[in-house]
Amino acid sequence: MSKLNIGIILGSTREGRLSPQVGEWVKKIADERNDANYEIVDIAEYKLPLLGEADATEQATKWNEKLNTLDGFVFIVQEYNHSISASLKNALDYAREAWNNKSAGIVSYGSVGGARAAEHLRGILGELSVADVRVHPALSLFTDFDSNGKFTPADLHLTNLNGMLDQVLAWGGALKTLR
Ligand SMILES: Cc1cc2nc3c(=O)[nH]c(=O)nc-3n(C[C@H](O)[C@H](O)[C@H](O)COP(=O)(O)O)c2cc1C
Numbered sequence: 001m002s003k004l005n006i007g008i009i010l011g012s013t014r015e016g017r018l019s020p021q022v023g024e025w026v027k028k029i030a031d032e033r034n035d036a037n038y039e040i041v042d043i044a045e046y047k048l049p050l051l052g053e054a055d056a057t058e059q060a061t062k063w064n065e066k067l068n069t070l071d072g073f074v075f076i077v078q079e080y081n082h083s084i085s086a087s088l089k090n091a092l093d094y095a096r097e098a099w100n101n102k103s104a105g106i107v108s109y110g111s112v113g114g115a116r117a118a119e120h121l122r123g124i125l126g127e128l129s130v131a132d133v134r135v136h137p138a139l140s141l142f143t144d145f146d147s148n149g150k151f152t153p154a155d156l157h158l159t160n161l162n163g164m165l166d167q168v169l170a171w172g173g174a175l176k177t178l179r
Pocket of ligand 1: 016078081110
């Protein structure tokens with residue numbers, strides 16, 4: 001069976017964001033497993049305007065084409081006002097079928113591990129028919145980043161990250177049979 005394609009989606013787009021460091025960490029650990037094709041998918045590169053505010057046919061097409069190549073996702077989620085970022089919500093709203101019947105894991109961060117944002121995302125993923133898995137690495141802004149914003153993850157997150165990836169691949173493979 002061919003390897004699944006898993007997109008590691010960076011949920012924030014602001015200048016100075018922390019998400020690229022977290023995405024790179026996930027990709028490094030994931031690549032060492034050699035069990036799927038993992039790639040970082042940076043929402044910022046797609047320059048999606050707020051949905052409905054401008055003609056974004058070209059950007060929307062490119063975004064949907066990228067999602068169509070993927071069998072599952074790892075969302076890098078940061079907490080903004082107890083929810084997900086507006087840029088991630090906007091990117092989610094830009095596709096429908098391209099999300100459907102795929103699996104997803106969540107890696108979140110915030111003052112309480114980004115837990116509130118992660119739970120909001122789960123509700124949205126249900127509507128998009130994305131099967132989000134239970135295991136969820138939740139990173140602390142206080143202990144997993146230093147005072148300069150450098151990512152210094154505690155070792156304990158490795159177990160959760162690998163457990164989450166195991167579930168994303170298992171469900172991703174099963175759901176592929178539905179598409
Ligand atoms: C508008 C805004 C709202 C935020 N609200 C919360 C919050 O409710 N809870 C929390 O834990 N962190 C909150 N934060 C802190 C962010 O989680 C933190 O800045 C994080 O690094 C943002 O992700 P990013 O660096 O990838 O953009 C907020 C940050 C911003 C910019």
